[in-house]
Amino acid sequence: MTTNQTRHRRWALPLAGFGALVVLSGCAKDAPQDTWQPAGDNARKIDNLQQPVFMIAGLVLVIVAAVVGYCVFKFRDKGQAIPQQSHGKPALEIALTIIPALILVGIGIPTVNTLFKLAKTSDTQCVVNVTGQQWWWEYDYPVQDGCGGISAPIVTSGQLVIPAGQKVLLRISSRDVIHSYWIPKLNGKRDAVPGRVQTLRLQADQPGIYAGQCTEFCGLSHAYMRMEAVSLDAAGFKSWVENQLAPYEAPAAGSTASQGEALFVSQCSRCHQVNGILGADGTPVISRPDKYVYSGAVPNLTNLMTRTTFAGAAYDLMTQDCKTALWNTPSAQFSAKYLEGVSPECLDTVQLRQWLRNAPAKKPMYADPAKLVETGGKYRGMPNLGLTEDQIDKLISYLTERK
Amino acid sequence: MFTTGSKLFIGATTLAVVGALIFGITQSDSKLGTIGLVSAAIALVFLMGINFWVRDSNVSPTDTAALTTAPASHEAPPRSMWPMVAALGVALIPVGLVVGRAITWMAVIVILVATVEWMVQSWSERASADSAYNASIRKRIMHPLELPVLGALGLGLIIFSFSRIMLRLPAAAGAIAFGAVASIVLLFGSLLAAKRTVGRSVVGTLCTIGAVGIIGFGVTSAIAGGREIVKHEIPSFAEGTCGTEHGEADHNASRAIALKSNLAATIVLQNGTLHADVIGVIGAKTTITLGRSTNSYIRFVNLDDDKHRLVADLGVDEVNINGTATKVPQQSCTQAVGKDGAQFLVLRPTRPSFSSTTPFTLSVPGVDSTITIEVP
Known part of the structure; x- marks a missing residue:
């Protein structure tokens, strides 16, 4: 066995192991923050966009990597004379400009279309104000006819409770530094910026819990700044609202x-x-x-x-x-x-x-x-x-x- | 044995010593003169020693090799300004210690720059026997550093000078001057582009005249001081200006605000009625919800004919005034603006609205319409 073959074998095993690890990591079952498993209309719009974009990007990566790899291997330095250097190949240069431009236009049209759909607020059925601060999220439900009707403000934290199937609009802001709100299975991210109100649509298909976390580094306990969106059916959400607005019950005297x-x-x-x-x-x-x-x-x-x-x-x-x-x-x-x-x-x-x-x-x-x-x-x-x-x-x- | 130069210094030293003796004996009251003369004698002895050691740097007429090797046969290096600059920096340090820290830091920077420049110049002068090569190698090292820094400093100076001119000129004349200078620059650039054969010296001269003119006017303007800028009073409830009356601040109120997006709410006065437009909430509302302890930006738009202001009432709160908890109405307002004018208000309620005996509201004095504020 030559020295080169030995060297290649030494690299082959770790590389194969790394490749297998990368591929297998995509098979994780218990992944509550998996953006590839949309559970709502908005997340599905993003998924429908990112699937073809990733495929196109992957194809481009494979082609470029293969051509570069071929050139590196084929024309490696073996002591040969430097070939004659030429400059300018208009047809090739124009083609290599037009093809990426066409790919970008092809990706750009559905991307812009999706962005507009995700920014739509005119069909909102339920509004929740979301305020970030170090290091937790507050949710307040303003008085509204939406969400099945809320007669007095409700304040809660940690878990955002929403009615399943309804188009919920989050009005996101911050009290101190910039945070970012992200429930991967329900939509993309939206920054929470002090003094500004930014909107994010959420819609969950089915009742359930959907995990998320702050995605803008916001200080010491950023990693502990998590959130969960809880989706309830219409009757369940109505009960939840009634319970939140129920009068305070003091504990039994002497207990x-x-x-x-x-x-x-x-x-x-x-x-x-x-x-x-x-x-x-x-x-x-x-x-x-x-x-x-x-x-x-x-x-x-x-x-x-x-x-x-x-x-x-x-x-x-x-x-x-x-x-x-x-x-x-x-x-x-x-x-x-x-x-x-x-x-x-x-x-x-x-x-x-x-x-x-x-x-x-x-x-x-x-x-x-x-x-x-x-x-x-x-x-x-x-x-x-x-x-x-x-x-x-x-x-x-x-x-x-x-x- | 003694060279001509060293003899001169021996004589001068002797004169200084004799002078010191005579001065010391005859003027016993003052030691300063004696000290000075003795110091001079020591310095002269030192110089005499150097001359004696180097033999006055003379070359023997019989030494033919010295025609190419002696220092005198080489082209003298150009004069350097860096020792002088370094000396200026050193002199500025005590000035800075007395006057202000900024001058001290400037002196330190001057010394550092002079030291680096001096070292590089000194090194480059010894790089080879070819002075042209030496100069080129110095440029190669220092120009990538010097040119951007000098360019930035020059640009900064011109911008600063221009800003002084603009602050000095009346507001209307400033706009004209700005347009005129921009037009001249555009015209000059267009002419240059059209006539590419213009010599560098012509371009350089014109640029220099322009730069000197701007800097000169800038210095003059800075010395003369800026124009008088009238500061308008800011309305506040404490001054009783949140009512229907209009003060100077209202007459000078800006009618337009840049902040138009991502607001907590836009409050519109139209046909004597207030309504709220809230991002994400469909339809005009008469109740808005604001977060507690959050800066909420409210935009007020007046679509009615008269001048109006928006007033926010957030109940009464305890405020620490000179160590005493005092109950103060939490009220604030915008300046009054006429038809189609806009103003904005920043509210930061610290208590929930249910804790107040009176509702939190937004209203317009003289108009029978309110917006209720809910703070959860």
């Missing part, structure tokens, strides 16, 4: 949850809002996150246990078994299953307890006061409140009832 409520008012309500909660003097407690947090907002916890995630959807409120069961629920039964919320049996108290014990240890948030000089002492995330285990028990008991 652990009641003690948790008092603790919530003293410790948490400076930033976190629970609609309808009353202070010791009987007046509504209004949180003022703008005084303590740089972005000026923190998640509203009124109906915490109706959603299945917390901390910017970085962690699940449900245990892994319950989560798997929910995600795998068939579309027909999904809405009813989701509307059950997080039951005490399904609540992952370990995660929630760790969060309440020391939030910055679970999700980096510049919580050290020494690092808050640039923000005028305001936090960017939840600090360690130094709660005792007894206080955490009471808070969890109270929060478990927020459904």
Whole structure:
């Protein structure tokens, strides 16, 4: 065996392994953020565009790589004399200009057409305001006739709940830095820019959960800034809206949850809002996150246990078994299953307890006061409140009832 | 044994020593003169030693090889300005330490530039015996650095000078001057393009005259100062200008705003009625939803005949004034604009609207129509 053959064999195995890895990575089954598996009309428009574009681009890549490879191998330096150099081949140059131009025009026409279709807002059936901040997403549903009718504003976070089959328009903005909203199975990305309102259409074919994450680097915990879009059938969405607007129910007097409520008012309500909660003097407690947090907002916890995630959807409120069961629920039964919320049996108290014990240890948030000089002492995330285990028990008991 | 040059310095040294002795004895009150003369003597001894060592750089008439090897047989290198520039930089450092940090930094930059230039020039002069080659090699190294920097500095100076001229001229004359200069540049460029045989010297001279003219006028304008720019008062509720009355700020209000896209809402006054156009929401609305603690940009368009302003009422909030929590109405407004005029307002409600006893609204003084603001 010659030295060259040995050298080629040494390279062949790693190259084949790498190629196999690349090909097999496309076969991942559990890929909730797979943009190649559209689950809605808008994502399907993108998919219908990207499939032929990728095929054309792939074909061009193969042709160019083959020609370059052939030339490199065929005309490699073997000590031969340099051939006569020539300049200018008008016919070839014109052809090599016109062919790529035609390819680009061929790709450009359907691309522009798709862009216009994705930017359409005149057929909106439901509007949701989406606001990004370090490092979570807030969703507020304005009063509207759409979405089956919403009579008072609704605020939630972490999980965007939408009616299946309806054309939902997200009005996206940001409170601090630029973020980017992306639910790959439902549509492309849209930047959330402070002071600007940008729109993004979403439409889910079937009830279910669709995962996404922030795709614009936005600081320390960018990787923890996730989101989930939850699609419910029409009746399920109506129930969800009614539940979100239902009056506040205080815990039974003397219960652990009641003690948790008092603790919530003293410790948490400076930033976190629970609609309808009353202070010791009987007046509504209004949180003022703008005084303590740089972005000026923190998640509203009124109906915490109706959603299945917390901390910017970085962690699940449900245990892994319950989560798997929910995600795998068939579309027909999904809405009813989701509307059950997080039951005490399904609540992952370990995660929630760790969060309440020391939030910055679970999700980096510049919580050290020494690092808050640039923000005028305001936090960017939840600090360690130094709660005792007894206080955490009471808070969890109270929060478990927020459904 | 002693060369002519060294003899001269020996004599001068002796004179300095004698002078120092006489001055020291006769003028015992003042030591400064003695110190000066002794210093001069030391310097002269040093120079005498150098002359003695190099034999006055004389070449012996019998040394024929010296005709090509002696330094005197070589073409003298051109005079260098960099030592002088470096000296200027050094002199600027103490000035900068007294006057301001900017001058110190400028001095440091001058010294660094002079050092690099001086080193490269010194090196290039020794690169070969051919002075033309030496000059070319210096250009090859330094021109890629010098030309862009000098070009940028020159351009910056011309732009800065032009800006001073524009600030000095009255607003109307500024537009004319700008058009005139642009026309001259266009005409000059067109002539050059049409007549390609124009000599470089002619082009260079014209450009120089133009540049010197602009810089000269710029310096004059900078010294004379800018024209008086009238600052208009900004309306605010605290000054009681959010009502139906119109002040100076309203008379001078801009009628057009550039910000037209991606707004939270556009509020239109038409036929005495307000309605809101919201991106993504179909149809005109009388209720808008604004995010809490978010800057929301609101555009106000007046389609009615009279001058009107938009007023935002966001309830009453506690504000820290001199350490005391004081309840202050959260009200702000635009300037008043006439028919087809537009203004914009930035709102950042910090409390939910349900926390207020009065609704959050947008209204126009004198017009019986409101837009309700919901803050979730």
